[in-house]
Amino acid sequence: MKPSETADSGWKGLYRVGGAAALIIAVLLVCEIIIFTVWPQPSTVIGYFTLFRSNWLVGLLDLDLLGMVGYVLFVPVILAIYVALRRVNEAFMAIATALFFVGISAYFATNTAFSLLTLSDQYAAATTEAERSMFLAAGQAMLTTFNVGAFQMSYVIVSAAWLMILAVMLRSSVFGRVAACSRILTGATAIGAVALEHTPVIGDIFVLLISVYFAAIVFLVIWVVLIGRKLHQLG
Numbered sequence: 001m002k003p004s005e006t007a008d009s010g011w012k013g014l015y016r017v018g019g020a021a022a023l024i025i026a027v028l029l030v031c032e033i034i035i036f037t038v039w040p041q042p043s044t045v046i047g048y049f050t051l052f053r054s055n056w057l058v059g060l061l062d063l064d065l066l067g068m069v070g071y072v073l074f075v076p077v078i079l080a081i082y083v084a085l086r087r088v089n090e091a092f093m094a095i096a097t098a099l100f101f102v103g104i105s106a107y108f109a110t111n112t113a114f115s116l117l118t119l120s121d122q123y124a125a126a127t128t129e130a131e132r133s134m135f136l137a138a139g140q141a142m143l144t145t146f147n148v149g150a151f152q153m154s155y156v157i158v159s160a161a162w163l164m165i166l167a168v169m170l171r172s173s174v175f176g177r178v179a180a181c182s183r184i185l186t187g188a189t190a191i192g193a194v195a196l197e198h199t200p201v202i203g204d205i206f207v208l209l210i211s212v213y214f215a216a217i218v219f220l221v222i223w224v225v226l227i228g229r230k231l232h233q234l235g
Contacts, residue, residue, distance in 0.1 A: 014079060014080050014083060014235075015080050015083070015084070015234040015235030016231070016235035017076045018076045018077045018079065018231045018235075019080070019228045019229070019230070019232035019233075019234075019235055020228070020232070021073040021074070021075075021076045022073075022077045022225070022227045022228030022231060023224070023228040023229075025074065025224045025228075026225045026228065028069060028070050028073075029220060029221045029224070031066055032067070035058075039058050039061070039062055040062075041062045041063075042062070045116075045136055045139035045143055046136065048062075048063070048120065048139070048143065049119075049120040049123050049136075052116070052117055052120035052121075053124055056117060059116075063146065064111075065113065068108070071104050071107060071108070074104070075101075077224075077228075077231070078100050078101075079097070080231050080234075081093075081165060081227070081231075084174050084175070084231070084234060085165070085168050085169060085172055085174060085175075088171055088174075089167075089168045089171070092167065092168050093164075093168055095164060096162075096164035096165045097161070099157055099161035099164070100157075100158055100162075102157055103155075103156075103157035103161060104158070106153050106157060107154035107158075110146065110153065110154070112142035112143070112145050113146065115142050116139060116143065116146070119135055119138055122135050123135040123139070175226070175227065
């Protein structure tokens with residue numbers, strides 16, 4: 001047996017774990033679509049406080065609880081992709097993998113979902129209007145940090161990592177063109193959704209925004225299923 005074959009066989013466990021994690025992520029993404037359809041995200045801090053008081057779990061789900069789980073599950077997926085593609089361009093894959101982990105760290109460092117849950121309890125226990133105003137102001141600051149820091153900052157870093165991975169993936173036959181193209185479509189539709197989100201709401205643009213976000217999630221589900229299936233085969 002060649003040394004390279006022996007080395008590859010040593011990564012089969014990682015491939016299997018990464019493949020299983022990718023398929024679980026696909027299920028979580030479908031669940032997110034259902035959750036955001038059944039329980040739309042509140043647009044105000046007081047809306048979140050009210051939601052937390054009625055059902056704290058739904059409140060956390062609306063603040064991307066499943067996304068947190070998904071990011072953790074992406075760790076073995078990214079490591080498995082790195083191992084599978086490292087011979088194509090090891091330097092690019094090492095930088096992309098490092099960037100991805102930086103993006104995940106930024107996401108969790110600025111995610112204030114559980115802090116908002118605690119703040120909602122303090123708001124409910126407040127006895128004066130001054131205290132309520134203070135907790136509302138703190139909640140608004142946390143919600144802004146969550147929307148800007150947890151999503152936009154980490155999204156930019158993770159997107160840069162994905163672009164590098166896609167550049168290597170397109171030069172390799174390991175995952176195939178369909179997987180690479182589905183990830184490109186995911187990125188394109190997600191960027192379109194972000195652009196629409198910062199456009200003044202005129203006419204049916206809100207409906208269009210929801211449609212583009214939905215398309216981005218669908219393409220991402222297709223991609224993680226294809227990746228998970230291939231990693232399972234490699235394992």
